[in-house]
Amino acid sequence: MSWTLSPADVFSASPVVPVMVVEDAADAVPLAKALAAGGITVFEVTLRSAAALDAISAIARELPEALVGAGTVLNVAQYDAAVAAGAKFVITPGFTPALLKHAKAGPVPLMPGIATPSEAMQALELGYTHLKFFPAEINGGAKALKALAGPLPQLRFCPTGGVSAANARDYLAVKSVMTVGGSWMLPAERVAAKDWDGITRLAADAVAAVKG
Numbered sequence: 001m002s003w004t005l006s007p008a009d010v011f012s013a014s015p016v017v018p019v020m021v022v023e024d025a026a027d028a029v030p031l032a033k034a035l036a037a038g039g040i041t042v043f044e045v046t047l048r049s050a051a052a053l054d055a056i057s058a059i060a061r062e063l064p065e066a067l068v069g070a071g072t073v074l075n076v077a078q079y080d081a082a083v084a085a086g087a088k089f090v091i092t093p094g095f096t097p098a099l100l101k102h103a104k105a106g107p108v109p110l111m112p113g114i115a116t117p118s119e120a121m122q123a124l125e126l127g128y129t130h131l132k133f134f135p136a137e138i139n140g141g142a143k144a145l146k147a148l149a150g151p152l153p154q155l156r157f158c159p160t161g162g163v164s165a166a167n168a169r170d171y172l173a174v175k176s177v178m179t180v181g182g183s184w185m186l187p188a189e190r191v192a193a194k195d196w197d198g199i200t201r202l203a204a205d206a207v208a209a210v211k212g
């Protein structure tokens with residue numbers, strides 16, 4: 001692999017990764033700046049909106065010291081598009097062998113989503129050790145992840161999906177968990193209202209919550 005960054009660099013850059021859905025590309029930079037003011041400088045922009053690639057480009061350009069990545073990447077074309085837009089890492093909800101083989105030869109790290117031991121083993125077999133546990137809470141939460149990670153100590157995880165200020169520390173207490181992902185610090189209604197100060201407060205609260 002000739003990735004410019006290691007997955008460990010990404011997972012260790014912040015104890016919490018905000019999962020962003022950006023509907024209007026003009027919101028991308030103010031939203032990223034609001035999160036940065038709250039102490040979070042790693043961003044996962046999901047490719048679930050038409051504005052996502054423009055949002056990634058804008059954040060990469062305006063906040064060069066931050067780490068902006070793409071989420072919800074489902075196939076090789078989206079991996080390539082995310083890289084072209086300036087994504088420094090890629091996260092997926094699940095994986096296909098084709099996508100993992102493609103990303104291995106690509107320039108930026110990919111962290112595949114898994115939910116079962118067999119999926120974790122397949123990802124490991126394909127050379128991937130830093131994985132997203134998704135959807136985390138509905139699959140049994142921190143207890144389930146601890147049990148899953150037990151026989152796979154070489155793996156590291158970012159649980160995402162249902163993570164909140166209330167349970168983030170339970171996940172981070174699991175030895176294999178390096179960071180958690182979630183959208184709780186940027187509720188859609190606050191983004192729609194351009195309540196950047198409110199989002200800064202929620203981001204600061206999230207950082208305080210994960211640190212305990």
Ligand SMILES: O=C(O)C(=O)C[C@H](O)[C@H](O)COP(=O)(O)O
Pocket residue numbers: 019046048071072073091092093134160161162163181182183184
């Ligand atoms: O699209 C992806 O790749 C995802 O990561 C799915 C969800 O957007 C995150 O899991 C956030 O989930 P919540 O924090 O529960 O809102």
